[in-house]
Amino acid sequence: MAFGTAGLNRSQSSINVTPLIDVLLVLLIIFMVITPILTKALQSDIPQKIDQPLPEEYSDKQLIVRVETDGSVFLNRDNVGLLGLAERLRE
Numbered sequence: 001m002a003f004g005t006a007g008l009n010r011s012q013s014s015i016n017v018t019p020l021i022d023v024l025l026v027l028l029i030i031f032m033v034i035t036p037i038l039t040k041a042l043q044s045d046i047p048q049k050i051d052q053p054l055p056e057e058y059s060d061k062q063l064i065v066r067v068e069t070d071g072s073v074f075l076n077r078d079n080v081g082l083l084g085l086a087e088r089l090r091e
Contacts, residue, residue, distance in 0.1 A: 063089070 066074040073082050080088050
């Protein structure tokens with residue numbers, strides 16, 4: 001609380017912003033230290049697109065399951081549906 005020059009009976013209130021700036025700087029330092037740690041926490045290996053076809057020995061053994069946005073399920077370009085997928089995979 002600061003006192004004005006008008007007298008001791010009249011006081012003038014003002015906010016001291018120095019502690020607020022100190023808190024802000026401490027929070028900034030904490031976030032700067034934590035952010036690199038959080039970005040390293042998730043490791044992911046994204047497969048690269050391969051333009052070369054599979055060798056002949058693997059092409060007949062390969063199974064491709066594709067699920068469309070409308071819910072239809074395809075197994076090697078055949079629409080099998082969700083219920084028929086288990087039977088076709090057993091075959």
